[in-house]
Amino acid sequence: MEVPSKSSSVPTTFAAALASFLAGMDVLIVNVALPTIAQDLGGDMAVRQWVVDGYTLLFAALLLLAGSLADRFGAKRVFLVGATLFGAASLFCSFAWSMAALVAGRCLLGVASALILPASMSLINEANPDPRRRAWALALWGAGGASASAVGPLLGGLLTPIHWSLVFAINVPFCLAILVAAPRIARSPSRPVRFDWTGQTLALIGLSALVAGIIEVGSIGAVAPATLALLGAGLVALAAFAYVQSKVAAPMMPLGLFRVRGMQVALQIGFIMIFNWYGMVFICTMFLQNELGMGAFAAGLVFVPSAFVTIAGNLAGGRIITAHGSKFSITLGLTIMIAGFLFEFLTPQPIPVWVIAVGLSVVGFGAAITTPAAAGVVLKSVDSAQAGIASAMFNTFRQVGGAIGVAVFGVVATFLPSLDLALRIVFLASALLLVYVLVFELLRWSDR
Template sequence: MTTTTAAPATSRARRTLAIASLGFFLITLDILIVNVALTRIGRELGGDTSGLQWVIDAYTLLFASLLLFAGNLSDRIGAKRSFAVGIAGFLVASVACSLAPTLGVLITSRALQGAAAAVMLPASMALIREAFPEPRERAHALGVWAVGGAVAGAVGPVLGGALTTIDWRLVFAINLPVCIVMLVLIRSVSPSTPRPTPFDWGGQVTALVTLGGLVFGLIEGGAQGFGDPAVVASFVLAAAALVAFLLIQARVSHPMMPLPLFRPRGMRIALLVGFAFMVGNFGTVFVNSLYLQQHLGLSPLAAGLIFLPSAAFSICGNLVSGTLTNRFGVRMPVVLGLATMVVGLVFLIVAAPWGWPWSIAIGSVFTGLGGSVAMPQVTSVVLASVPPARAGTASAVFNTFRQVGGAVAIAVFGVLIAGSDFVAGMQVSFVVAGAIILTAAVAACFVPARSHSSSAAAPQG
């Protein structure tokens, strides 16, 4: 009887992993595929650098702002149902993006895409937590899940360049068949156990105002000047909303971001590493995409091809990450991966004045490979820090910090490169990214030893 029941369970787990990985692929694809299309979008719909920043950050902002809500939603209605809702929303938003007649409509539709992606992501991680309760298997499963993002990194820039050569609207229309396939496949996933809890509406509103005010101030400050009254007001509003958010989280009975989640040292380090990774990864892809097209004059397709070696190495890094963790523990691959990212950024800083496109490819190989080795096991630390019932909420907190890192990096780096000297702004951007990642690498040296056994090794009974 044991034999007959074990095989179906394994088959269901593999199907769940495949669908969760496909969801992560789609979420990542729609950040990377759009970067290459920005220049063409600007020519057709109009808009300066700040307008193009909003095409990226509208997605990232809603993504980051709603992840905490989405984590609670995943726990409340079950990961499977939450994941399906996110797919359906992403499908509708992608149609709206592909038909957008103006830049304003495109930015609004991108925000809706980000909201749907927020619903999908914590649910996908929770599905993996449910399907792979044994830590050693989960370490490998998370590596495979991360490959979804790495494959998007491989396909995204090249596919975006090819589709943009035909029509930039195709970079959004390509999502439609993927969403339809996922909606069909999700029916085969085992139902998730819901855990009904009240929604923290006060926390959600203040979180949205905090992040919105911060990102608006950074982007518009670069365009209008940081002394502009609207920019100053946005920063003041963000600070006040942050204080209100923390007070609400400390006092309500069912907070969307329970403050006790921050007590484990491993969780705090993982949040810093996740933030730093996004600064160094998505922030540099944004800058390099504009550098290749606007500064060096490459076509969208040629610019996309430059990122292909990095994406290929990222896939390899994700595949070996779980093996390294099971042999050496969490600390080694995380520190090694972050240090490799710093090496890549140093190379990009030195090579920026050369005007040689393939120098971007070489530097990006190091940043892509390093990040792909580190991040799957940082995710494993997060899931090991909480009980299964809190997997959705914990993953939402972690990914909120990640997406805030990406949004802030794009906003700040956009300001730095918007001046008259693009290359100097590019170098300063990479110096900032390198310093943040180096800080995270030092912190990762103090990942507690118990994270090794809880996240990567077999249970000891």
């Protein structure tokens, strides 16, 4: 193994931060382009949901396996394979000739993101043995993901009027930049790792079937045989997954961690926050373009203020945690998010654009305070030997929440007479879900 040095630390941190940016941006950049894509390639609400969920679902389902692959074959090797696949899948999406081809390409992008994200964090740890350098590098890595929420919708709005294919092609130069930096990234160690292939297969089948079943509720009906079959298969596979995890020697998701009160709080926060956010962004972009008649660029601009406020919240979040602790930070952040959602819900019809922009900013600020505190709770709730798997579980729950959020809120929109009403239901449901988490946190968990 090569000895990490400052000469390898800088390009490694650059490549890792760029990967974090790509993984985050690709969730959001496509939302603004969806109405235009549908005009060219066709497709109903269900197909549009799959364009988003094809990415988030594979991303979520393979994160734990990808982390194990990085340990087994070396983080650098897995990272570069993921970056190459990300570029190739992006090109495939940009030349998609049908919605089916586009969904397939988005699934490949989800696989690539699962490969690069955990590997990128491992590379930072390897290349920055000094704690101060590591903290700086991790801050840049986190900023890469945070800035994606600003750049994603903005780039989508800029590129879609030229041609929607550019929202995927724009990924290629970033992937090439990562590969150019590859020779200066130190070689990663590898070690024997036992893979839980049965658990991984059941998790992938269960999550895919469950999300597909939810989407088909809005497409063909809740009692259609295909819908019931998908939902049933998903639930059975997930139940089998839980059983297998309780029996295998090296489970990919140790069930004992669910009994830890801090993990219970953090996993619920991670799931519900991203469930709300991804679902809301999906419905918001359709509302802004389909109901208000805004162009793609103007719709993208609506999300920009919230992104910059979120970055400011990330900077403030660390200080609040240091000064007042995780429980205070989580309570404050959840309260701010609830206030933001209720502000948007209570606005007279129709919802003005400025209300959406302000509400998103308030919610984003609260989320920026809550997320690092919840991540810190994960690490404090388990011993150091389980820190990696606990963090992977937290990120997996977040991405699963996003996939299910898009599916559920998309179904809600299909049964309501207007997107304005659908958006209000989304705001109210999001607020109520966060109230539940807040009450659970206040009554059943204490920060020690």
